Amino acid sequence: MAAPPPKKKAPSAHPRAAARAARESVYREHILAAAEHVFAAKPFDEAKVQDISREAELSMGSIYGLFPGKEQIFASITEQRGNEILELVRAVIARNQGPLETIEAIATTYIHYLHDHPHFLRMNLRTGAAWALEPRTAHNVAEEIHELQTGVFERGIEAGVFIDDDPRYLATLLTGIDQIHLAHWVQTGMKQPRDELREDFLRLVRRTFLRNSPRN
């Protein structure tokens, strides 16, 4: 007995609106990708919206229809990428491994993610440590990631795995050395393969945070 023909999609009640939302989503991603390119190549003020327009092969109007302004395009990239990383970190933590394994997995996550998103990496390297200069805003993706890391370090310190230091400092340090490691990779021409890059980083991580680290 034949089943009824399956509905092709299930676009919530208003197919027109759903289609529009889908298209917008695609465009949005497209623009963000183009903008990431542009912001990777030039600092914020040298990056022109025209550049993004050209890169995305979309008109100014299309861009401004989707984003309220240049500033928000930049912010959206940061938030988007940040959220992706946040999800990966959450997934790692959900695995409920020991503190060392967790930190190593997080470190791996970062290296892999930024290795695979070199435009975002470059854009990030420009921003530098500007986070230290603005007052911490809660409900900021970076802040949330920071909290998660801090939690892992807290447990690790308590367990005697990590060196006894302010866990927030260690969390900041992790993010920082991650950036340095990748900055070095970028500067040396991005030649080192991902696995090697990661292994080198993990060694640095162990050395930096483990109470009894193997000297390598």
Place this chain on the structure above:
Amino acid sequence: MAAPPPKKKAPSAHPRAAARAARESVYREHILAAAEHVFAAKPFDEAKVQDISREAELSMGSIYGLFPGKEQIFASITEQRGNEILELVRAVIARNQGPLETIEAIATTYIHYLHDHPHFLRMNLRTGAAWALEPRTAHNVAEEIHELQTGVFERGIEAGVFIDDDPRYLATLLTGIDQIHLAHWVQTGMKQPRDELREDFLRLVRRTFLRNSPRN
């Protein structure tokens, strides 16, 4: 019989010129100090030359008489501060101590210098790791410091004091963790006293670079 026209003053052949040079030098320093202030408070594009003019209590004309443009004011600060640091590093190296002592002395130098020049520190934190994005130019102050550090690490590795890694990587790492350490200090309100700040950093340095580091 006419006497020869009298030379106006003695110093360095052209006293008028010498006086001018002296005054210019004072103005130059004054402008750089004001600009440092401004660039510490805002990113490059938000910092207006007017702001510098106001801060320095000097006219736009005076500024442009001494510097060809905004970009060069920024560059001059970096270069100036860089040179000061370079001299300090050179002095340390000239002491001809062992690699560990030398690296610790350099690290101390950095922390002290940046602790004592918080405007430059903040300005620096904004720049971030942008150095990784531009092709290395020789005859760049930062590059020169990097070379010196690399040299120290080379000797330290050979001597078995430091972990066996690419000395240039270690040099980059040193500069990087220095930045992170200070960024953390800034973010936590610059409350930690200088000596404590330095000691904490030295512990991090030993952990990071020593082959057989004491676990702290």
Place this chain on the structure above:
Amino acid sequence: MAAPPPKKKAPSAHPRAAARAARESVYREHILAAAEHVFAAKPFDEAKVQDISREAELSMGSIYGLFPGKEQIFASITEQRGNEILELVRAVIARNQGPLETIEAIATTYIHYLHDHPHFLRMNLRTGAAWALEPRTAHNVAEEIHELQTGVFERGIEAGVFIDDDPRYLATLLTGIDQIHLAHWVQTGMKQPRDELREDFLRLVRRTFLRNSPRN
């Protein structure tokens, strides 16, 4: 013997075209009504074609299919309303009453029409006396109305009913005080009922134009 192919309907030979014309006419009216709304609420440059589209619940394409541009939509409203008023004025004149009665009837017509078309009224009040600034174009609806009024005043002056002044000036004056009267009505919240509004205006009209007006 074959009958001639039956005409589907009567109107002008091409029923398809006739249907189209009819639909277009309906749309045209609909758009003009919406535009009137919008132009009543905002000055020309603040009124967006999008606003009209939204108000009319018609796509941009539909609007531009019927009107060549924003400017022409505005002009069409003016012309359309002007033509309606022109017809009413013609009808009044066709009644062949005395000059005073005619002017009073025309005045009544204006008040009634604009009272009943408050959007057009508001739109009109925005335009103000811009007519004074552009060179008079013949074959302009406003001009035609002006001519008719002028004619009535001419006859009234000759008959000794109206004050002896340039009839074109009087015609302009009539239109002007009409606007003022209604502007006052709008500003005071459009509360005064139509009949009262008209009676007040007629008193003003008599005072303004009658040679021997009753002092009220």
Place this chain on the structure above:
Amino acid sequence: MAAPPPKKKAPSAHPRAAARAARESVYREHILAAAEHVFAAKPFDEAKVQDISREAELSMGSIYGLFPGKEQIFASITEQRGNEILELVRAVIARNQGPLETIEAIATTYIHYLHDHPHFLRMNLRTGAAWALEPRTAHNVAEEIHELQTGVFERGIEAGVFIDDDPRYLATLLTGIDQIHLAHWVQTGMKQPRDELREDFLRLVRRTFLRNSPRN
């Protein structure tokens, strides 16, 4: 015996600042004059700031140094001219004449002022009766003038000189017929000499407001 050389000026304490203020004032006037020209020729949205810049033979920067934006340039003209008229009206009222004489003097003031400032007149004619559409804001120059006129009408009505009507309505009417009168003058080519223009207007004013007006 020689007198001491007289001080050239007495610029309040800070001659530099005083000079600056003086120059700014001159420029401000100059820009407003140019803008008046431009706004007289085109509606607000067709008038470009560039046009004003060209007309004033001043750079964009100079304009924006003195005015925050296009909107405010427009508003400044209205306010400036309004204030001048307000002062004239106040002076008239200060003469403490009878209501009729006062109203006639005010009417004369208007005609003279607008006759002598034809750019402002044209600019004004474009604005039309838009005042009826926005909610009355107190502390608006136009509103203040309106109040003064209303006061005169109140007294005149009480004295039995003017027709018994809402004094605010009469005040609005006065301003309105003034505009119409001048609009007619503009449309007929601004040929009528000022005195004639005024006399014609005064006749209209008497006819419109006097309880027992001479029929002219």
Place this chain on the structure above:
DNA sequence: GATGAATGAGCCTTCATTCAT
């Protein structure tokens, strides 16, 4: 035919730089 997303010319505004005083 109807739609509304896409376009891009154009304008307001800013600010690095210049130059008359």
Place this chain on the structure above:
DNA sequence: GATGAATGAAGGCTCATTCAT
């Protein structure tokens, strides 16, 4: 030399109009 007012090129953004679906 010092000043700071004047300049005008350049960029973010809007919205009338078009056109692929």
